[in-house]
Amino acid sequence: MSAKRRVGKTSLEVGEIGVGCGTLGNLYREVSDEMAEAVIDTAWGAGLRYFDTAPFYGLGLSETRVGSVLSQYPRDEYVLSTKVGKLLHPAEPAAERYGFINAMPNDITYDYSYDGIMRSVEGSLERLGIGRIDILFMHDIGRFTHGDENEHHFPIAMDGGYKALDELRSSGAISAFGLGVNEVEVCVDAMQFGHWDCFLLAGRYTLLEQGGLHDFLPACVDAGTSIVLGGAYNSGILATGTRRGGTIYYDYGEAPQDVIDRVSAMEDVCDEFDVPLIAAALQFPLAHPAVCCVIPGMGNPKRIAQTLGFYELEIPAEFWATLKERELIAADCPVPE
Numbered sequence: 001m002s003a004k005r006r007v008g009k010t011s012l013e014v015g016e017i018g019v020g021c022g023t024l025g026n027l028y029r030e031v032s033d034e035m036a037e038a039v040i041d042t043a044w045g046a047g048l049r050y051f052d053t054a055p056f057y058g059l060g061l062s063e064t065r066v067g068s069v070l071s072q073y074p075r076d077e078y079v080l081s082t083k084v085g086k087l088l089h090p091a092e093p094a095a096e097r098y099g100f101i102n103a104m105p106n107d108i109t110y111d112y113s114y115d116g117i118m119r120s121v122e123g124s125l126e127r128l129g130i131g132r133i134d135i136l137f138m139h140d141i142g143r144f145t146h147g148d149e150n151e152h153h154f155p156i157a158m159d160g161g162y163k164a165l166d167e168l169r170s171s172g173a174i175s176a177f178g179l180g181v182n183e184v185e186v187c188v189d190a191m192q193f194g195h196w197d198c199f200l201l202a203g204r205y206t207l208l209e210q211g212g213l214h215d216f217l218p219a220c221v222d223a224g225t226s227i228v229l230g231g232a233y234n235s236g237i238l239a240t241g242t243r244r245g246g247t248i249y250y251d252y253g254e255a256p257q258d259v260i261d262r263v264s265a266m267e268d269v270c271d272e273f274d275v276p277l278i279a280a281a282l283q284f285p286l287a288h289p290a291v292c293c294v295i296p297g298m299g300n301p302k303r304i305a306q307t308l309g310f311y312e313l314e315i316p317a318e319f320w321a322t323l324k325e326r327e328l329i330a331a332d333c334p335v336p337e
Helices: 033-045 057-070 114-128 143-171 185-190 216-223 234-240 257-273 277-287 301-312 317-325
Strands: 004-006 013-015 050-052 079-084 086-090 106-110 135-139 176-181 198-202 226-230 291-294
Touching (some): 013 291, 057 106, 079 114, 143 176, 216 226, 226 277, 257 317
Parallel strands (some): 198 226, 226 291
8 A cells, every 4th residue: 555645735635656547448458347347456455546547548448447346435435536628429439549449439529618628527427437526637738739729729728627627626526626738838837827736747757857847846836736647657668678679668659769778777777776667767756745646557457566566665775876976867856765
């Protein structure tokens, strides 16, 4: 069981390790219903109590699976987050769509308006079959996803979208809200429009890159806004390393050579101290006071025990010092004690 941390200024507490449920939507490979159920049940048995899903994950499949299993457990004993901004609508079945294999026969329409947010919540509650969602993340707003189209989406999200989320929080329908994104910049911009309880930030504050260390993360600490850290392994390279052969993935694509070289140098340090790279990657973000939780994707029950083992592994201070000395992580970033 992982230690708990508070989400922003809310009354919610989450474990330092949560369960990212994107893989349960058949991301890149198919997961059976039985396997998905076993993942959640095993996580529960291991003491994990925070689960993050989204309509986009499997185009409704992840929410349906997560809700089906969690509905068997006491509602007040876990924290559940999902996302808004991508409305589902019926579509022809497809063997693959957006990287999800044999997902539900739906497609998405981006809608960050007041009505779009409210409709998205209604749809999620129906798929989950659970009466309450604790945290809502506005999903993939920003240039990383939308490019120049973000000039259209962002004002709508910060006006009607924010109003809807604020109403839901004020009424007690949800306890917290934020953005679920892959970039720091849109979080910085969003902070000018209101108070966000938390940001689900994927891949930008990791062992490999410390984006926002000197501006965004201190601003979050000052504002009482927490970071839920997704993508701690940067799409896989910090989990698999560089030595296994085959394609090496970083940031949802093939890793460039400079990234491969940097991770290879990290692996050399890992060898010196007998520290698994994946353990260092999992523990590193939790050293920052803005980060409340790391949510690795877990598509197999065996990953639960493995992840908790990496989380609990003692890593010597000299390991982190050496990474700094060799300029492999920022010299002034906080590291685990």
